[in-house]
Amino acid sequence: MKLDPIATLQLQLARLPGIGPRSAARLAFYIIKTSQAQGKNANLAEDLAQSLLDVQKEVRLCRECQNLCTEEYCSICRDPRRDQSTLCVVEAVPDMQALEKSGTFRGLYHVLHGVLAPLEGVGPEELKLEYLLDRTKNKSVEEVIIATNANVDGDATALYLASLLEPQELRITRLAMGVPLGSELEYLDSATLSRALLERKDMVNT
Ligand SMILES: [Zn+2]
Structure with missing residues (x-):
């Protein structure tokens, strides 16, 4: 029927x-x-x-940063003018777009496509954190800016990531205040996001 x-x-x-x-x-x-x-x-x-x-046929994940794109590498990863030494970790593609719109960040990104949520079965493996660690280890990355959302899950994910990255002796930073508690990056205005980036705080004392 x-x-x-x-x-x-x-x-x-x-x-x-x-x-x-x-x-x-x-x-x-x-x-x-x-x-x-x-x-x-x-x-x-x-x-x-x-x-x-x-979109189903043509859109795929960038091999380098996991951004959505239609080619093997996204336009940001392909841009030789981007600063290869700074990597900004975001939860989702709209967060990355918001940061791009703010115009403050000139480094590269890494998209997690989620946050750690053990109760929902999202662990380090689901977020492919091993791959992120390989990326920071093998490339000339000097600073990782963790730009997960300023809520409970985002903070927990940031702390976990910072502890994973700590042995690599990188500068590990988190977006500064100016990001209101509980807020999602995607909805912040460009001025607030720019300030949060410029005033980012070190997560690990090196
Ligand atoms: Zn990319």
């Missing part, structure tokens, strides 16, 4: 984060309505479907 396509679309949309059944229904009906009408959104369903297939 074939499932009702309207119900199926609602179910698929409800799988997205932050979308409950009511929002899913509203979005589904909007897509259906505009796709049957004339106007600027007439091709919405087709464009959306194509876009979803394109």
